[in-house]
Amino acid sequence: MEFTVHGPDDGDPLCFVMGWGNAPDQPVVDWLLETLADAGFRTHAATIPTNVDDFEAEYLAPLADYVADGPDFERALSHSTGGLIAAHAIRRGVLPEHTVHLSPWWGLHPSQRIPFRLLRRLPTSRELVSVDPDRDVLGSLADESARDSTGLAPSFVREIRRAQTSLPEATDAETAFCTLTDGLVGTDAIGERLPAERIRLYDGGHECFASEDREAIVADVVESLRADDPTDR
Template sequence: MNVTVHGPVDGDPLWFVMGWGNTPAQPAVGWLLDTLADAGFRTRAVEIPTNVSRFEREYLDPLAAVVDEEPAADRVLSHSTGGLIAAHAIDAGVLPERAVHLSPWWGLHPSQRIPFRVLGALPTSRELTSVEPDRETLGERAEPSERDPVGLSPSFVREVRRAQSSLPAAGDGEVAFCTLTDGLVGVDAVGERLSADRIRLYDGGHECFASTGREAIVADAVAVLRDGPEALE
């Protein structure tokens, strides 16, 4: 796992477990990191592998190792696949319970259920299906960035489905931000894991930080990171 540090040296420590394929070099992610820096956070952004064959060995264990090497933090931000990883890491005591999950991938989108079942049945860890979501799916302000092509492997699909099926109960400090029109994650899983008063809905794409109105959305996320779920009331 690659970890980069952003924000003032004396800022409040914050872990950010990014989504599948996200990097700080992407304009929308960079905007989010700059906004967090302006809010006074010293953010450690975790870039996750896009192809794994074992969720615990290649996601949870490396995350625990990097967290153990860094200064303690009492809040975490996550996005998409990072939200799935963070949920398990919080339950394991690796990450703090005060967490804001942006469009967490806690369940499959309806369009993924049959293809993932078929793909996951193949006995290989090779990336077989390329993935490049469009601006309509991600958000109106999403911009392309230079990066190596990424794809889905059967082993990754199997591990995501397994992690989703064993998702732990949410802690008292966890909240989620999501859009009901998300084309990449199953928002029904968000409603199953969290009560309505711990969910902040927004209009836009899968990446709230690449959506119109992102300033207000992220301001609310910052408030929750600062003050806990009560900030949504």
Template sequence: MRIRIYDDGAGQGAPSSDGGTDDVRDCLFVLGWGNRCRHENVGWLVDRLAERYRVHVAELPTHITDVEREWVAPLESYVADLDRADVLSHSAGGLAVAHLDAPALNNRVYLSPWWGSDFPVPDAVFRSLTSLPIARPLLPFSDLEAEALGSLATDRQLADSPTAASPAFLGTVDRTQRRLPPAREEAVAFCTLTDAIVDPRAVGRRLPADRVRLYDGGHELFSSPARTTLTETVLDTLERGPAPLRDAGSASAP
């Protein structure tokens, strides 16, 4: 797992009332499966985060056989050295973060978390297939179109998206999804009901409606036009927890 730190902006500290600087808040941003810091739309969101935080961006290894050992454990080891951090995660990053148990972690914001899958095969067939101890990525995905990620997705993003998965990978994801702990009270999620990559129904099964914000677009909020109106809300929920979503709901109520 590779983690990059971005602290050119908020990393300098904000002015305090006594003429010094306030302590900088840390944000751990765990990317999704196949996302990379070099992707333009990932960079766009990191730049927004860096206006308020020192940002620690984690790139997940792609072809793994054990989510707990290869995603969750390295993240827990890393955050053990942080005093306090808010957490933003996307897709597969949201699956890993949901299993993180670390005192340093504060507010948790999930973007299209991979808490459930909707594979077009019967469950018995899927379970049999994913029980095979095969680590080679030989199960092809259908070709992703830009709209599935978001209409702003670039050719580089599409080219870097995984095109196949191994039975062992799908098996460990499935087992990790079925062992999800209860969602924490400070957790909120942003997702689209038309997500073609993960099952958005899994979000509704874990979080109440007042901690979910829906948007129109693709799987990646940061690759969808909705990012221009929702990013400020994402940042506010990172800093304050569910309150901004509840305040917005109260303001729109008749």
């Protein structure tokens, strides 16, 4: 796990656990980080490994080490797989309860269920299935040329499913943004973990920051990060 820091030196510290395959140099991610900087945040962005053999050792432990040596984070942001990591990190006291999740991967999308069930049975950590970026799924503004094709390993699938099936109960300060047409995460799992008043729906792709209405959506994200009450809109 690698960390980069973005925004003004005197900005409010924000820990951002990014999604699977995301990196700060991707145009849409860079736009999000710049928008957060303009909103007064100094964002500590975590780029996560795309394949792991141990969820705790390779995701939770590096995050905990960084947070322990970093600033006092009073709020956090997550995206996709980062939302799964963040949910467990919050329960362990690594991240603050005041966390906004963007399209958290708390459950499988229907299209993933059979392939993942088959893939997880294979006793290997080799990357076997290639995953290519898809603008129609990510968002209309996604730059596919900025993303590399990445492989899925059975060991990663096993760890993700283990983390999803052992999700801790949500705190009262967590909120989530999602689109009901998300093609990468199971939105039913979001509805099962959070009450309706703490779920913000938007029109667009899996990455709200790559969606047509991203300025309005991210303005709402910033408002949620700033709000004292997570149910405030």
